[in-house]
Amino acid sequence: MTAVLNERKEQILRAVVVNYIKTAEPVGSRTVARTHPGGLSSATIRNEMADLEEMGYLVQPHTSAGRIPSQRGYRYYVDNLMDLNELSEDVEEKISSSLSAGKMREIEQIIMNSTRVLSTATNQTSLIMGPQFKKSAFHQLRILPLDEKRGLVVLITDTGFIKNKVIDFQHQLSQSELQQVVSYLNQKLYGLTIDQVTTSLINELKRDLFRRLEILEQAFILLEESLKEEKQIRVFLGGTTNILNQPEFKDVDxxxxxxxxxxxxxxxxxxxxxxxxxxxxxVRIGSENEFEDIKECTLITANYRIHDKTLGTLGVLGPTRMDYGKVISVMRRLVNQLNQSLSSS
Amino acid sequence: MTAVLNERKEQILRAVVVNYIKTAEPVGSRTVARTHPGGLSSATIRNEMADLEEMGYLVQPHTSAGRIPSQRGYRYYVDNLMDLNELSEDVEEKISSSLSAGKMREIEQIIMNSTRVLSTATNQTSLIMGPQFKKSAFHQLRILPLDEKRGLVVLITDTGFIKNKVIDFQHQLSQSELQQVVSYLNQKLYGLTIDQVTTSLINELKRDLFRRLEILEQAFILLEESLKEEKQIRVFLGGTTNILNQPEFKDVDxxxxxxxxxxxxxxxxxxxxxxxxxxxxxVRIGSENEFEDIKECTLITANYRIHDKTLGTLGVLGPTRMDYGKVISVMRRLVNQLNQSLSSS
DNA sequence: CCTTAGCACTCTACCATAAAGAGTGCTAAG
DNA sequence: CTTAGCACTCTTTATGGTAGAGTGCTAAGG
Incomplete structure (x- = not known):
């Protein structure tokens, strides 16, 4: 399917892509001729560019304009022509300083820092999916009584995350009753992923428990609710205003x-x-994206892990005209740092 | 200072303001004449409008355009002429349903719901300052050991908020050592507002404690850090894209x-x-605002309380051309509901 | 003395037309 | 196969002209 281009065509395609990424203006044959190392005339370049257009790698906005890369052109560039940039010291420093392990204990903090770093380093919008809590396994459950009416449920996972939530007891509970419930739940739930704690399982446990402690109904409903809420994963955003700087978004609509x-x-x-x-x-370019709303954009994603277990995804979203080399370099570096920071805590 | 206008001028000013709020177009004398109950000709209205302009209540964008209210005009309108609208059933229902007490136990949830309601009901951007945790008083501190290395610090305030944070112990702590620290801290801190827990007080406590338990240094530093973080207050936003619908923001810049x-x-x-x-x-109109960035906007704010104690502020931000009556009505209603929901939990 | 009809005047918004500039495709010659 | 030359196309910018909205002023009427 992907026809291989000869070297001259590749060089010309690269020149067009690089130039267009930089200037956001259609690239003409004269401009390419000036950049081209082989010293060809603009007329020759014109012929090649006409070929590239016919093959679907370039597009002309209108008859008397230069060419811009088509989606297919970007794809070929990313797959075959792109150079990965070295990271600037500036970016390097930002990544390692703001994500250094040890300083932060809360995962949310790490994620939020990452969105900021990622968006400023790429000048695009960054989005990071919070840790896929539901893929983590149940490790331990505690309930800390706060006063007669309330308790704090604390959930610890095998990946070391700690989630907690305040619940209201409807009835007063004695310390020993609470203890019974907690140890029963721990026994039953240990090792299951949060995903596996289905409603039917909860109902089963409920029936089981009620035989012993009818009083707990209300508390149980609340526990169930909290779990449901935790299954929902947050997405953190950074640099949403960066799209305003891109000329492709000069239209208010x-x-x-x-x-x-x-x-x-x-x-x-x-x-x-x-x-x-x-x-x-x-890398998903233009209509390679499943979702209608971003079919004019490029989305670049990568997963982050803790101890080889995938926790979530981070992404950079911008116009198809984006500095692929830079973004990919930054993301690669950031994911490494992130994996390291998370695993070492 | 604020000269009082005669009734006819007031009616004309009101007509201009109301019309301009609705249409965002300069209002001409003919338009006012059509709306004016007294049945005056446009020529008469013209004379009055010229007077109002000279007095500084109206402005003309250019010679052959209608008038728009000046900042002073809006101020006079808000102070003397504005009607408070009845809330539509729709809005009424949204407020009472999405903030009904009992459903939510977490204050953050309540606040976030409020931003959504406030922005959709007003078609403006809403911002709500999270609870002024630092004004609350210390009530109880607990530390729940999670494993050898970590513990969960739980802080309960007199206003019933519960804040918690995971800390790393650098050294292992026995149950009884922890118990000692906790009860000592509770005794010392009870009744103080978070604000009053200054660095110097913490240092004093630290010296005091170290005599007994040198081992704790690391844990203490972390506790201090957590407190510092909690003093920072979050601001929640809603409807930030609403400004895009306003014609005064058709400029990308x-x-x-x-x-x-x-x-x-x-x-x-x-x-x-x-x-x-x-x-x-x-109500702060235009340059009545202290801050440079919103000198072209109007900011309307109100405080919310729990048991007569001010916790935070909510606001609506938009162009000076906003539906003052509606926004103020909605805010008044929402604050009442919010105070009620918070106090009843 | 206040109100109002009438009218000249001003300014914007819109449209059409013209001119300049950029870039192409094609042809023919090296 | 490459390239100089040239006619052609299309966009962008500038220009001028017109319609429409609204004003301010003047003079007449209650």
């Missing part, structure tokens, strides 16, 4: 649609989840 | 500046805090 998208967390989650099975960095 | 502002949480906090001492609803 496009901006509106984009910002609207950013406000819909469940949709963002779906978009990121769609790519979460892949192992390395994934 | 203005949008950028505005959205940039929205990303700077500390600044938003300052803006809201600036008004937090006032008792009722406060």
């Amino acid at each position: 496009k901006i509106r649609r984009m910002l609207n998208l950013f406000e819909q967390e469940p949709l963002l989650f779906k978009i990121l989840e769609d790519n979460s099975s892949e192992d390395d960095i994934v | 203005k949008i950028r500046r505005m959205l940039n502002l929205f990303e700077q949480e500390p600044l938003l906090f300052k803006i809201l805090e600036d008004n937090s001492s006032e008792d009722d609803i406060v």
Whole structure:
């Protein structure tokens, strides 16, 4: 399918892509001729560019304009022509300093720092899916009584996350009753992933427990609710205003649609989840994206892990005209750092 | 200072303001004449409008355009002419349903719901300062050991909030050592507001404790850090994309500046805090605002309370051309509901 | 003395037309 | 196969002209 281009065509395609990424203006044959190392005339370049257009790698916005890369052109560039940049010291420093292990104990803090770093280093919008808590396994459950009416449920997973939530008891509970419930639950739930704690399992446990302690109904409902809530995964955003600097978003209507998208967390989650099975960095250009709202954008995603267990996904979203080399370099570096920070805590 | 206008001038000013709020177009004398109950000719209205302009209540964008209200005009309108609307059933229902007490136990949840309701009901951007945790008083501190290396610090305030945070112990602690520390801290801190827990007080406690338990240094540093973090107050935003629907923000550059502002949480906090001492609803029109970035906007704020103790501030931010009556009505209603929901839990 | 009809005047918004500039495709010659 | 030359196309920018909205002023009427 992907026809291989001869070297001259490749060089010309690369020149067009690089130039267009930099200037956001259609690239003409004269400009390419000036950049081209082989010293060809603009007329020759013109012929080659006409060929590249016919093959579908370039597009002309109108008859008397230069060429811009088509989606297929970007794809060929990413797959075959792109150079990965060295990271600037500046970016390097930002990544290692703001994600250094040890300083932060809360995963949310790490994730939020990452969104900021990722968006400023790439000048695009970054989105990071919070840890896939539901894939973690139950390790320990505690209930800390706060006063007669309330308790704090603390849940510890095998990946070392700690989640907690306040619940109201409807009835007063004695210390020993509480103790019984807690140890029963721990025994039953140990080792299951949060995903596996289905409603039917909870109902089963409930029936089982009620034989012993009828009083608990209310507390149980609340526990169930808290679990349900924890299954929901947050998506963190950074640099949403960066799209305003891109000339492809000079239209207020496009901006509106984009910002609207950013406000819909469940949709963002779906978009990121769609790519979460892949192992390395994934580049989705234009209509390669499943979701209608980002079919004019490029989304680059990667997964982050803790001890070889995939926890979530991070992504960079921007116009198809983006600095692929830079973004991919930054993401690769950031994911490494992130994996390291998470695993070492 | 504020000269009182005669009734006819008031009616004309009102007509201009109301019309301009609705249409966002300069209002001409003919339009006012049509709306005016007294049945005057456009020529008469013209004379009056010329007077109002000279007095500084109206402005003309250019010679052959209608008038629009000046900042002073809006101020006069808000102070003397504005009607408070009845809330539509729709809005009424949204407020009472999404903030009904009992359903939610976490204050953050309540606040986030409020931002959503406030922004959709007003079609503006809403911002709510999270509870001023630092004004609450220390009630109880607990440490729940999680494993050898970590513990969960739980802090309960007199207003019933529960904050918690995971800390790493550098050294292993026995149950009884922990118990000693906790009861000592509780004794010392009880009744103080979070604000009053200064660094010097912490240092004093530290010296005191170290005589007994040198081992604790690391844990203490972490506790101190957590407290510092809790003192920081979050600002929640809703409906940030609403400004895109307003014609005064059809300029991409203005949008950028505005959205940039929205990303700077500390600044938003300052803006809201600036008004937090006032008792009722406060309307700041245009340059009446202290902060440069919102001098072209109107900010309407109000405080919410729990048991007569001011916890935080909520605000609506939009162009000076906003539906003052509606926004103020909605805010008044929402604050009442919020106070009720918070106090009843 | 206040109100109002009438009218000249001003300014914006819109449209059409023209000119400049960029870049192409084609042809023919090296 | 490459390239100089040239006619052609299309966009962008500038220009001028017109319609429409609204004003301010003047003079007449109650």
